Amino acid sequence: MKHVDxxxxxxxxxxxxxxxxxxxxxxxxxxSKTMAFIELNDGTSLKHIQLVVDKETxxxxxxxxxxxxxxxxxxxxxxxxxxxxxxxxxxxxxxxxIELLGPCPEDxxxxxxxxxxxxxxxxxxxxxxxxTFNAVFRVRSxxxxxxxxxFQDRHYVYVNTPLITGSDCEGAGEMFKVTTQSFEDAAKYKxxxxxxADDFFGKSAGLSVSGQLEGEVAAMAFGKIYTFGxxxxxxxxxxxxxxxxxxHVEPEVAFAELPDIIEMAEDxxxxxxKAVMERCPAExxxxxxxxxxxxxxxxxxxxxxxxxVLDYTKAIEILxxxxxxxxxxxxxxxxxxxxxxxYITEEVFKxxxxxxxxxxxxxxxxxxxxxxxxxxxxxxxLVPGIGEIIGCSEREADYDKLLEAMNVRGMNLDDYNxxxxxxxxxxxxxSGFGLGFERxxxxxxxxxxxxxxxxxxxxxxxxx
Ligand code: 4AD
Numbered sequence: 252m253k254h255v256d257x258x259x260x261x262x263x264x265x266x267x268x269x270x271x272x273x274x275x276x277x278x279x280x281x282x283s284k285t286m287a288f289i290e291l292n293d294g295t296s297l298k299h300i301q302l303v304v305d306k307e308t309x310x311x312x313x314x315x316x317x318x319x320x321x322x323x324x325x326x327x328x329x330x331x332x333x334x335x336x337x338x339x340x341x342x343x344x345x346x347x348x349i350e351l352l353g354p355c356p357e358d359x360x361x362x363x364x365x366x367x368x369x370x371x372x373x374x375x376x377x378x379x380x381x382x383t384f385n386a387v388f389r390v391r392s393x394x395x396x397x398x399x400x401x402f403q404d405r406h407y408v409y410v411n412t413p414l415i416t417g418s419d420c421e422g423a424g425e426m427f428k429v430t431t432q433s434f435e436d437a438a439k440y441k442x443x444x445x446x447x448a449d450d451f452f453g454k455s456a457g458l459s460v461s462g463q464l465e466g467e468v469a470a471m472a473f474g475k476i477y478t479f480g481x482x483x484x485x486x487x488x489x490x491x492x493x494x495x496x497x498x499h500v501e502p503e504v505a506f507a508e509l510p511d512i513i514e515m516a517e518d519x520x521x522x523x524x525k526a527v528m529e530r531c532p533a534e535x536x537x538x539x540x541x542x543x544x545x546x547x548x549x550x551x552x553x554x555x556x557x558x559x560v561l562d563y564t565k566a567i568e569i570l571x572x573x574x575x576x577x578x579x580x581x582x583x584x585x586x587x588x589x590x591x592x593x594y595i596t597e598e599v600f601k602x603x604x605x606x607x608x609x610x611x612x613x614x615x616x617x618x619x620x621x622x623x624x625x626x627x628x629x630x631x632x633l634v635p636g637i638g639e640i641i642g643c644s645e646r647e648a649d650y651d652k653l654l655e656a657m658n659v660r661g662m663n664l665d666d667y668n669x670x671x672x673x674x675x676x677x678x679x680x681x682s683g684f685g686l687g688f689e690r691x692x693x694x695x696x697x698x699x700x701x702x703x704x705x706x707x708x709x710x711x712x713x714x715x
Contacts, residue, residue, distance in 0.1 A: 254326065258295035261342060266331045273300065273344065274326045274352070276380060280319035287315055291325065297386050297533045301334065301343040302327055311349060321362060322355030322380070368703050375707050375715065383541070386534040387704055390527055391692055397526035398479060398500055398688075401519050407502060408473040411480060412462030417454055418666040420464050421615055425486045426457030427495075458483035461685055462501050463617075464670050467646060470503035470681055471673050477502040479688075487711055491700045492589075492637060492690060495709040500691075503683035509619075509628040509645040512682035513605055516632060516641055517558045520603070520691075524553050527695050534696075543697025549635070550695060552602060559604040563626065566595055566606050573598075586613045587631075592638035605630045605643075616656045617670075619645040619680075632684075634694050643684030650674035 254272040275293035282288075285306055290299035306312040318325060329344035337343075360366070360374055361381060371378035378384050402409065419426050431451040440446040447455040462478040469476040482499040502519075504512060528535065528550055539546045561569075570581040570591050575598070579588045587595075587606065596604045608626040611618070618627035632641035647653045653674055657664060664671065692704040702708040707715065 252326065256295040257291065257293045257300045260331055260344070261296060261298060261300055267333065267342060268331065270328065270330050270347075271344070272326065272328050275300075275324070277319065277321055277323045277325065277355070279321070282315055282319045287319060289319060289325075291327065292385070294385065297382060297389070297537060302329065302346050302349075303335075303343050304346045304349075309346065314349075314351070317351050317354060318349050320355050320357070320359075322359040324352040324355075326350040326352055368700065372702055372708075379706070382537065383698075383703070386531075386537045387692070387696060387698060388706075390531050390534050390696055391704065393527055393530045394523055394692060394695065395479070395688070397523040397530075398519075400526070401522045402475075402477045402502065405475070407475040407477045408469070410466065410469045410473070410476045410478055412459070412465035412469075412478050412501075414459050414481065414483075415452075415456055416459040416464075417452065417456050418464060418670070419457065420459065420461040420617075422660060422662060423460070423486075425460055425484045427483050427485045429456045429458060460484050461499065463503065463683060463685065464667075466501050466503040466683060467673060467681065468669065470505050470683070471677070471679070474505045475502070482685075489711050490589075491702075492693070493710070494689065494701050494705060495711070497701075497705070498688035500686040500688055501683060503681065505679050505681045507645075507682040508680050509607065509630065509643075509682060512643055512645065512684060513560065513607075513630060516605075516643060516684055516686075517603075519686075520558075520632070520641075521554050523691070524550050524695060528554070538696045538698070542699075543636075546697045556602045558632070559600045559602060560630075561595070561600075561604050561606050563606055563609045566591075569595065569599060584610050584612065589638045592631075592633045593635070596633040596638070597635040601635065603632055603634045605632050611656075614644070616660050616662060617644070617646050617653070619647045620652055620656070628682075636697075636699075637690055637694055639687075640690040640694060641684050641686050643682070645680065645682040648674060648678045648680050650678065 252274065254274045257273055257275060260266045260271055260273060275291040277289055278292045278299045279290045287304040287306060289302040291302055292299045327346055328348040329346040331342050332345055334341040334343045361377055415429050432446065437446065459482060461482050462480065466476055466478050478501045480499065481496055483496050485495060486493065535547060564583065567581060567583050573594060575594055577590055581591060607630040608621060609629050610625060611620060611627045614627050614629050618629045620627055629644035631639045634640050647656060653671065689701050689704050693701060698704050
């Protein structure tokens with residue numbers, strides 16, 4: 252269907268005075284005796300274009316009530332003219348013809364008044380047509396492109412790690428099972444091993460919680476790699492920042508120690524934040540107005556300030572002295588809860604904070620053990636409003652120490668043979684991190700619930 256994107260018509264002067272064909276969905280409409288005004292949106296911009304219909308000269312005036320129904324899809328021919336009211340050089344279209352592509356009846360749920368986000372979650376297939384989701388998904392797209400750009404421009408190889416895996420990367424038992432065995436089959440077996448031996452892969456398999464283990468394999472050949480794909484977590488966390496399927500950005504860098512990877516993570520966050528500020532001005536205006544007052548100032552601060560690097564032990568001291576009523580008590584050795592993370596980054600530092608050197612007991616087996624014997628070279632990046640957005644560490648590159656950490660945790664070494672081999676054949680210091688893409692998107696938009704920055708959120712007890 253030959254037509255022009257509405258964003259082109261609205262932003263390029265060359266269209267003024269010319270006849271164009273545009274397509275889109277009706278967002279609002281006013282129909283009077285002599286004139287009709289329709290706001291059309293085709294998804295290429297946050298702003299709608301105004302269609303002006305002079306009913307006295309328009310050939311299809313008797314069909315007007317079909318063209319003005321919210322949600323209807325139209326193909327429109329008309330001349331682009333400077334807007335009669337807009338002061339900002341905006342344009343509108345004087346309509347000569349309209350074709351109704353798809354009618355939309357009165358029970359269309361998105362009527363004029365703003366529908367709240369919770370109600371919109373009950374209609375994921377339609378909520379994308381609202382201004383909020385138009386803005387969220389354009390920023391999402393720009394953010395994804397900026398992430399690729401950042402790594403591509405710096406010699407990183409983009410690799411795609413498997414989604415089905417036989418080994419649990421985080422060892423937290425949060426893997427969804429992948430099986431072709433049926434419910435009825437289960438009764439035939441006496442042990443789990445027998446059951447899985449007959450399964451598709453001949454052993455138990457699951458959806459990967461992280462591409463890191465395979466990412467390390469690739470980094471030991473290509474030096475610098477990144478993955479950008481979905482990860483799956485069957486954690487029973489019904490919060491505003493957890494989904495069961497999220498998009499995960501995971502760089503892995505050979506010859507990098509913890510300070511090197513921290514430097515890179517900070518640089519990358521600044522780069523992608525700047526990209527959104529430069530490329531999505533209209534969307535940021537929208538989020539500033541409806542979601543987070545001071546959003547631009549916050550993002551400018553991210554770009555301009557040095558992130559804090561804070562030792563875990565110091566963080567615990569700060570929390571122990573804090574004049575705050577925490578639900579979860581704090582002492583050295585405890586894992587930081589969201590309330591603690593937010594206190595540190597929102598109340599104390601008011602900017603992103605890398606908390607480093609966590610106790611080894613609360614972190615994963617693959618993290619490099621520090622000489623103190625108590626902590627590991629790991630860091631989480633905490634940001635105001637959300638808490639953790641990055642989980643990061645230098646990896647244990649020493650064969651014996653890695654094996655010891657796995658044995659202490661009672662892990663089945665056979666599942667990790669390839670991974671362990673990396674420490675045998677030309678092992679090098681290396682580090683990497685995982686950025687939760689949706690959490691980053693929440694941070695740059697000010698949207699407070701992760702369910703509202705992903706197309707079809709998968710959460711405990713909810714899938715469609
Ligand atoms: O801290 P995590 O568990 O780290 C890893 O998976 C490492 N293997 C990453 C690596 O070093 N390559 O997860 C990393 C990030 C978190 O900081 C968070 O932003 C995001 O992934 N994340 C989630 N996002 C949404 N919903 C969930 N259920 C998430 N779980 C983790």
